[in-house]
Amino acid sequence: MEKDLELNLPKFESVFSIDCVIFGFEAGELKILLIERNEDPYKDWLALPGYIVKQDESLDDAAERILYELTGLRGLHMEQFHTFGEVNRHPQGRVITVAYYALLRLNGQKELKPINQIAKKAFWHPVNDLPKLGFDHTDIFKTGFNKIRRRLGYQPIAFELLPEKFTLTQLQSLYEAILNKKLDKRNFRKKMLSYGFLKELDEKQKGVSYRAAKLYKFDRRKYSKIFQNDLNLDK
Amino acid sequence: MEKDLELNLPKFESVFSIDCVIFGFEAGELKILLIERNEDPYKDWLALPGYIVKQDESLDDAAERILYELTGLRGLHMEQFHTFGEVNRHPQGRVITVAYYALLRLNGQKELKPINQIAKKAFWHPVNDLPKLGFDHTDIFKTGFNKIRRRLGYQPIAFELLPEKFTLTQLQSLYEAILNKKLDKRNFRKKMLSYGFLKELDEKQKGVSYRAAKLYKFDRRKYSKIFQNDLNLDK
DNA sequence: AATATAGTGTGTAAAAATTACACTATATAA
């Protein structure tokens, strides 16, 4: 940690903050939401969107507010995944941070506009080839990425990253991006369809210069029914 | 939350604490470590072992210290599993708590002796039929129990609860206790042995009034090798 | 010494899930 970052800044005794690891998927590529900081410490550095929790708000509420203020995004379903509490992780003193993640569909992205002045700008960056980040945010990102990779196996998180209507190839390439490996097309389709929670639509892809693929959507009702059975009808 | 608990106590603005959900297994029964509090708020109530983190210690260090001071236990491998941060979860003000879990073998338990005066006593209590706990500790316990239930499927946590040498029946009844369902004996053994990380010893159970079972131990080296392969040699 | 008791230890066949693998179909662009 750069020691000169500490100069002339107030000291914290006991503060909690939130940091957000927000994934997006676009053009077959998995991305993460970063800000350029406009405030010390780490002014002008790239970092995860994150800030201090207020006295009278829950962690979940703080996460939603902070993400909104720094990036203009709101209404995401975020979940905490780890709390980082090393003594010297923040140059101004003792700050522990609760890290949240969310997944977001990036179809035809509106510009990201920070609401307050803490962030100079907010933007999407591919998860591969991530730049150096302020604080311990590189660690936080890595921990979060491992978490969603795990979660992909037993929770329907992929659909949060796709447009409402998607092709099976899009779904597969998302899985491949998160798991970082190639999957077999026929086996992937067989398996996904066998779950029974994908609804085939009477519609096809448009605007492509090759055979258009069928569109599907995720049927959350059916998913819940199946998932509940898994939990309750245990033998 | 009982409002009169707030009377005459100092107010906290911003404090972090640790709470510990420690599981033990004894006589076929899964237990959890509780204390009887000797300090307001919730004086004389039962609660999870937990207390406030100091300025100059990491969360992991705090967890170890606090568990030791309240119960006399130390050297456990603890891991955080969730952070609880509702605004009013603590009657004295804003306290967020990072919850940790650990698993412990209870073979021929030495008495539990709190080191400082925060806890009147510490004791093991069966996880079924849990009494009412102070703060939001019942929620914390439930969240922790669900976590280890999940983790049982992909991490070798069961062995932390058993003595070094154990029988397959003991292992099975531990799985049954955590998962809260009966398993098939032959299938369970076949599967466990097929992993190849259980080492059969040249030794048998002693002091039982029936055919003595073979003893096994968990071979962590072999486990690591297998587990690493799972992670790296992905197709 | 015989017997009761209580838990140990073992095998197989059927069903289900997973894997590996390659070609035809179709939409658009040139």
Place this chain on the structure above:
DNA sequence: TTATATAGTGTAATTTTTACACACTATATT
């Protein structure tokens, strides 16, 4: 019309999971 780029499809072999019942053995009891 032809080139190109992706969509869409089936099967056999292998592996994993499931369901299921009885003989064995050490001790305790009579």
